[in-house]
Amino acid sequence: MAPETTASTALFTDHYELTMLGSALADDTGSRPCVFEVFARRLPSGRRYGVVAGTGRLLDAIADFRFGDAELAQLESTAVVDADTLAWLADYSFSGEIDGYPEGELFFPGSPVLTVRGTFADAVVLETLALSILNHDSAIASAAARMAGAANGRPIIEMGGRRTHEAAAVAAARASYLAGFATTSNLEAGRRYGIPTRGTVAHAFMLLHDSEEQAFRAQVEKMGTDTTLLVDTYDITAGIETAVRVAGPELGAIRIDSGDVGVLARKAREQLDSLGARDTRIVVSGDLDEHAIAALRAEPVDAYGVGTSVVTGSGAPTAGMVYKLVEVDGRPVAKRSTHKESRGGHKRVLRRHKPTGTALEEFVYPAGTDPERGEHDVEPQIPLARAGVPVDGLPSLDDGRARLRRALVSLPWEGLKLSPGDPAVPTVFG
Amino acid sequence: MAPETTASTALFTDHYELTMLGSALADDTGSRPCVFEVFARRLPSGRRYGVVAGTGRLLDAIADFRFGDAELAQLESTAVVDADTLAWLADYSFSGEIDGYPEGELFFPGSPVLTVRGTFADAVVLETLALSILNHDSAIASAAARMAGAANGRPIIEMGGRRTHEAAAVAAARASYLAGFATTSNLEAGRRYGIPTRGTVAHAFMLLHDSEEQAFRAQVEKMGTDTTLLVDTYDITAGIETAVRVAGPELGAIRIDSGDVGVLARKAREQLDSLGARDTRIVVSGDLDEHAIAALRAEPVDAYGVGTSVVTGSGAPTAGMVYKLVEVDGRPVAKRSTHKESRGGHKRVLRRHKPTGTALEEFVYPAGTDPERGEHDVEPQIPLARAGVPVDGLPSLDDGRARLRRALVSLPWEGLKLSPGDPAVPTVFG
Structure with a gap:
């Protein structure tokens, strides 16, 4: 071949x-x-x-x-x-x-x-x-611009490369960035176009470890406290409590990737604030499109991760x-x-x-x-x-x-x- | 860069x-x-x-x-x-x-x-x-298999490369072929995977010439009579008449790319038969998906060209x-x-x-x-x-x-x- x-x-x-x-x-x-x-x-x-x-x-x-x-x-x-x-x-x-x-x-x-x-x-x-x-x-770009508009200034990370052809993924990251996305998960888009890339861990990293706490410790040890801890592998409330205990109130962000992210973000914000982690950001992801982003406008969300919908042009x-x-x-x-x-x-x-x-x-x-x-x-x-x-x-x-x-x-x-x-x-x- | x-x-x-x-x-x-x-x-x-x-x-x-x-x-x-x-x-x-x-x-x-x-x-x-x-x-492949099933043995040419990322197009040609398509228009898919490629002319070739007849003559001169003449640039009935006059009743095929292709195919078949071009095949294309192909099952269509719907997974x-x-x-x-x-x-x-x-x-x-x-x-x-x-x-x-x-x-x-x-x-x- x-x-x-x-x-x-x-x-x-x-x-x-x-x-x-x-x-x-x-x-x-x-x-x-x-x-x-x-x-x-x-x-x-x-x-x-x-x-x-x-x-x-x-x-x-x-x-x-x-x-x-x-x-x-x-x-x-x-x-x-x-x-x-x-x-x-x-x-x-x-x-x-x-x-x-x-x-x-x-x-x-x-x-x-x-x-x-x-x-x-x-x-x-x-x-x-x-x-x-x-x-x-x-x-x-036409789909991404609607999402960026719905996000109303909050940053969006493009993370849809896995849902489209591997080379199309690179072009999709570029087009999303053009349309106002802040960053991408795609490393080749970083190399080829200089687009800032972002990422921390997936659920696999959480499951690899013997406990959520050990996974958080390993991540904070390596990436510092200004990282994003993924708190929805087991129980979100317990996850946030553990996250702040491990990283301290200077924890950079938490990510919620499943469930009713609007409700969960509100509860998470209250819990983070009550733990003194007032500057810890909340990142949400999981099947978001422009309508879901718009619906989250009133919620305490600091950044969005968008995948499938943007790389497929949202319909x-x-x-x-x-x-x-x-x-x-x-x-x-x-x-x-x-x-x-x-x-x-x-x-x-x-x-x-x-x-x-x-x-x-x-x-x-x-x-x-x-x-x-x-x-x-x-x-x-x-x-x-x-x-x-x-x-x-x-x-x-x-x-x-x-x-x-x-x-x-x-x-x-x-x-x-x-x-x-x-x-x-x-x-x-x- | x-x-x-x-x-x-x-x-x-x-x-x-x-x-x-x-x-x-x-x-x-x-x-x-x-x-x-x-x-x-x-x-x-x-x-x-x-x-x-x-x-x-x-x-x-x-x-x-x-x-x-x-x-x-x-x-x-x-x-x-x-x-x-x-x-x-x-x-x-x-x-x-x-x-x-x-x-x-x-x-x-x-x-x-x-x-x-x-x-x-x-x-x-x-x-x-x-x-x-x-x-x-x-x-x-999942979309293409439904189309190949709907075509019920009639060949389908994949021609959707222009509707998707240029590298995804090559993979899409491969996946469609895997799923039962007969050929592709994509030359790189031919080179990389040995998939048979097909194509003759677009409307641009027809419009380039001073008349439909001159375009048909140029094409037949170069590609022989076993080619596919595109008959829907001006008036389809006149186009078919000219096509058979130029190529003779041994004309390989005509292609209809627009309009109600079912009705047009039936009329074209009658006209071709009346002109003695009983073996001239009828190829239809233009926004076909699995449902349109299925709806054409009873019509005298010999082959389908499918583009957008297959490379985008038909929804x-x-x-x-x-x-x-x-x-x-x-x-x-x-x-x-x-x-x-x-x-x-x-x-x-x-x-x-x-x-x-x-x-x-x-x-x-x-x-x-x-x-x-x-x-x-x-x-x-x-x-x-x-x-x-x-x-x-x-x-x-x-x-x-x-x-x-x-x-x-x-x-x-x-x-x-x-x-x-x-x-x-x-x-x-x-």
Whole structure:
């Protein structure tokens, strides 16, 4: 079996892209200048906004989208394409232009979150890679932003890596952090993206020891008193009593991972206070989603651990984005047969705002036209790559975090509600 | 930014596993012999069976679970663990024993799909990696098996890579193939696992050309008449007429990707037959799931393309498996505080069957006891690794496909229904 990892991203691609390419090279249509747009036809049911994530990962992945010996040998041995196409792929590196919404920007139905310009051949091969990354990462960020909003400033640790593919876990940690989570449990996300990682012990550590007290002693001995003791292995009240006895009132935190965490947090706070551990924080985890977090807002909870719900997009595990050819040789093109048609033509966007800064609409208009611009209108798209090379000074992950905080403040207040509703601002096609 | 790929899987790990490890090494509990079990407390709501997938990937990933210089440097610079623990990790390779359900085997609530024996230190660090792989791959295979059943022998091509993380896409193609899909669009799945890949063109190829006819001609010129022409870009009836005119009645297939595909398939069949293209197959795609596939059973459809629904587990994107410490030094252990408790002790399984071969129950019993065995009872668990090394002759992916076909035949008939219901056989704890 071939190794699981490869430096090239070129085969994260659907077979049909290369067969299309082969045919288009053969009849010379492959050299036609084209515009492809990535957009979501709709938000997941009831969601009021989406959050763009993955753009940074995508630009890295495009740089690694090269067909080396291993990739070419595979395509040759399975006869996916012919010799002419193989020769073209051997020399391929993307040389077109990319514009798009920076990470942390909001998107709405029809927002062109990515615009790829280049020859058909150059741009068509990136379809699957672009969609995989943007659909996954944006789905996670869109869910995570609702959770961060519900947490209302209390920190959330992302701990869902075990509930999703091992590599998706790393990207999910990144997208959650972008969307306002404080930390992650995922060590590879720490290595790859510099995201702060956190963790202390699981129930296995408690059960390994002959008693809860011995487990707490071992942990405090090693990690100091500013650690988080897991108090719900046996009896929570007894666990908290033992925890404070072992660590003293300077104990950093306790974690409750099961049961009705709201009730338990209240009782725990009273007990901790009565034991003099007034600064000991309470961390809760266990099947929390944005609604559970919101329901805990009035409870004395200091931090949340969130797993399954965030890495699976809280009911919407993919963002539903598509990569559509909208322009060939300067003329708009669009599928016409059914309800799935899209609007042809290269588009640009203005997000219109009231003078107060509140967003009014997502105005999507044909590139080359010049709509009236209000003083408070902004263009969400920024240049991402020119002549195939990422532009200088692209926003960092921390820039994305800051951008999202600002963007959420700009939404009409009902746009931040967790309940099902319409998109926070309408998309208007000019 | 560090590269996206790494040969080591060691940091696909939650922070707390290494901090637990550090504490357990310090107080010598880390050397205690332990048994960890992986199981799902329940199936996704209404599902009647689960399908184990990922075991093969997991064994490969465990072989690559080594802490090299890059991993150690990261742990040191972020102070996740101390020098003693780093030294231990530098020498680490798993040296314990693993038994488990082979890929393609069914599982039910409480089925111990994986049993890991070793010292606490040896086994605890594998938790996240094992769960990520098994939870993801089993979720996909469990959904895909229902789709393959609904397709009732008609081939399904997996084409959902663009709707999930780019690396998850490869694993999803593998899990779908294991569960009975015929092919995949994902080229990396072809390279890595030898899964047959398929694809022809997207709507972009149609729109690139000045007319539908020119696009069809270009495709037939390059790929021959035994190709699949996409006929729903403009008007489907006109598209089919043009397709047969260009390719002749020996045209391999047409694909319809939108609209009411049942009605459209029936009309297309009539039209193809009237044009003499009686052997031209009809491929349908576009937001199909197991229910849509089942609804098309009476229609003249020859193959299905399935994307989003399979890579997202059709509503259940994770299998909900947990990795629990169940035995320390030969004594059973279990969390006790709440509803989440698990059954302590190392367990074995007999799947009991009627003389007819129909499965009766999943009988889970304490290892070391010797329950009465019927002639038709089988043990789902097989040895997977001894002294850390995969055993010889482990089942292949094709073996897993065959195993699943046999296993599904063994279910009581109501176990194969798509409608929500109870698990197909009860789990009985002995």
